Amino acid sequence: MIWQFDIIILLFLVVTALISLRLKDLLGASIVFGIYSFLICLLWAEMGAVDVAFTEAAVGAGVSTVIMIATVYNTKRRSKD
Amino acid sequence: MMLDHAMLANLIEDTVVPKINFWIYIILMMTGLYAMISKNNLIKKLIGMSIFQTAIILFYVSIGVKSGSGIPILGAETQREFHEVEHHNHEHDEHPEEFPDVYAYPTINPDDYANPLPHVLMLTAIVVGVSTLGLALAISQKIYHEYGSIEEDEILAQIKTRSDNDD
Amino acid sequence: MKLLGLVAVIITGSLLLYASGDFPAWGDANSPANSNQQVSVRYIQDSYAKTKTPNEVTAVLADYRGFDTMFETVVIFVAGIAIIAILSFLGEPNKPRGGDIEEHPETPDLIIVQTCKLVIPIIQLFALYVVAHGHYSPGGGFQGGVMFGASLILWALACGLPAALKRLSEPRALVLSAIGIIIYAGWGFLCMLLGGNFLEYAFTDPLLPEGVEKAHSHGMLIVEIGVAFTVTAIMFVIYANLSSRGRLKGGL
Numbered sequence: 247m248i249w250q251f252d253i254i255i256l257l258f259l260v261v262t263a264l265i266s267l268r269l270k271d272l273l274g275a276s277i278v279f280g281i282y283s284f285l286i287c288l289l290w291a292e293m294g295a296v297d298v299a300f301t302e303a304a305v306g307a308g309v310s311t312v313i314m315i316a317t318v319y320n321t322k323r324r325s326k327d
Numbered sequence: 328m329m330l331d332h333a334m335l336a337n338l339i340e341d342t343v344v345p346k347i348n349f350w351i352y353i354i355l356m357m358t359g360l361y362a363m364i365s366k367n368n369l370i371k372k373l374i375g376m377s378i379f380q381t382a383i384i385l386f387y388v389s390i391g392v393k394s395g396s397g398i399p400i401l402g403a404e405t406q407r408e409f410h411e412v413e414h415h416n417h418e419h420d421e422h423p424e425e426f427p428d429v430y431a432y433p434t435i436n437p438d439d440y441a442n443p444l445p446h447v448l449m450l451t452a453i454v455v456g457v458s459t460l461g462l463a464l465a466i467s468q469k470i471y472h473e474y475g476s477i478e479e480d481e482i483l484a485q486i487k488t489r490s491d492n493d494d
Numbered sequence: 495m496k497l498l499g500l501v502a503v504i505i506t507g508s509l510l511l512y513a514s515g516d517f518p519a520w521g522d523a524n525s526p527a528n529s530n531q532q533v534s535v536r537y538i539q540d541s542y543a544k545t546k547t548p549n550e551v552t553a554v555l556a557d558y559r560g561f562d563t564m565f566e567t568v569v570i571f572v573a574g575i576a577i578i579a580i581l582s583f584l585g586e587p588n589k590p591r592g593g594d595i596e597e598h599p600e601t602p603d604l605i606i607v608q609t610c611k612l613v614i615p616i617i618q619l620f621a622l623y624v625v626a627h628g629h630y631s632p633g634g635g636f637q638g639g640v641m642f643g644a645s646l647i648l649w650a651l652a653c654g655l656p657a658a659l660k661r662l663s664e665p666r667a668l669v670l671s672a673i674g675i676i677i678y679a680g681w682g683f684l685c686m687l688l689g690g691n692f693l694e695y696a697f698t699d700p701l702l703p704e705g706v707e708k709a710h711s712h713g714m715l716i717v718e719i720g721v722a723f724t725v726t727a728i729m730f731v732i733y734a735n736l737s738s739r740g741r742l743k744g745g746l
Contacts, residue, residue, distance in 0.1 A: 344520065345519030345520050345521075346515075346517065346519070346520070347520075348520050349514040349517055349520075350511060350514065353507055353510045353511055353514065354507070356507075356510075357504075357506065357507040360503055360506070361499060361500065361503045364496070364499035364502075364503070365495075365496045365499050365500070389520060390525070390527045390528075391527060391528065391534075392520065392521050393521060393522070393528055394520075394521030394522075394523070395521075395523075396523070399538070399549075399550040399551055400548055400549045400550065400551075400630075400631070400632070401542055401548040401550070402548075405542075406542070406548055409542060409543070434539065435538060435539045435542075437528075437529075437534070437535045437538045437539060438523050440538050440550065442527065442528050442534045442538075443534075443537055443538065443550040443551045443553075443554050444527075444533060444534050444537060444554065445527070446551050447551055447554045447555045447559055447562075448562075450551075450555065451562055451563070451566045454566060454569075454570060454636060454725075455569055458570050458573035459573070461573055461577055461732045461736065462573050462576055462577060462580075464736055465576075465580045465581050465736060466580060468581065468736070468739060469580055469581065
């Protein structure tokens, strides 16, 4: 539990979440959401929760990002807000 | 006033570190909740829902953290100790006169291993979260097919005009 | 409306921040969750002696809390079926696909196809290893199943959705996912037939080679295999339906 590393990753996490909600291009928002998932996976691996990190890396950063991009492909790419 | 590097690090470690993760999880939760309420676009609402879910999962997993502990998997040394004790007890059952005493299993210090229970509960939560996300994306594709837009105000305006035309 | 939402969020946030003053410090080994003798400490101390599984998370997931895992598998299955049910009534699309992302090119790119042909067998082998080695290292049924499903999604991204559907068509995927749940629940009923309660693995000791503790370990492996089947099939079904709007032609 290295607290310096934890504080830096947590601040990045908040920044990434805010960016993902502000981008008007939905493809970019989905990819930044994938970055958010990867940072959470890193945080859990450092906290000692290796099984949860493995699952989040496979499910959150893999399948979840792909199905979100598939939906953006089938609907509009640009959002008004 | 000599506020040098080491003193600042100690000050942060004593006051901020014990609680900062909870503050940041609460900030993330509130960001996700506000995004779900206020964003117009359906996909942004779903991103907000996912941020809310992952913040809650972070909160649960961080309850089970013990500083100075390892991962909740027993190492090779401990497994070998268990096997030796079991082998000895097996020999005692077969030849009671040669191996008179029964060994007890070695006790494991719980402070060496992280708490496995929050990890198990949150594995379920992650997988249920992705199922919910998949289903919500399917519903938003169907809404796009029906109304031609995924912005909430346009959809509500169309519903209103359609119901006005029907009456 | 948004102002009301902002006010509600700020009030909730400040109440939670005020309540966080009472939480135990991060990393405290004596917090109430970590030092509960009956539950957490007992899982850490007794799980290897009773189940011969070094990975305590797998032992708790598949043995001590086996019911939760079974119903979670059912939830994934129901989500896959629901997505098929929602998207299969769309018919031919009457709105243009306004995505502005390029259509899939008709001829697959040579480099991507050759790279995927080299990489996908390794991914699948590693996924099977993760399922089988879940007792000794981080892993288990979910992780391996999602990786296997992701390898099929990779093939669909490289060569187009019809090529991947030739490998695992939708009816077969649904049958595979149902077989996964039948394996899990069937093992539970087998324990009932042999005299115990539902999912009480110790009673399958006459069928399996080594002692009672190893019966727990083998039972956990079998239910993890069931979970892996279901998760593989449903991940691919979710992707196939979402990317082609239920028609299974074209797609990303």
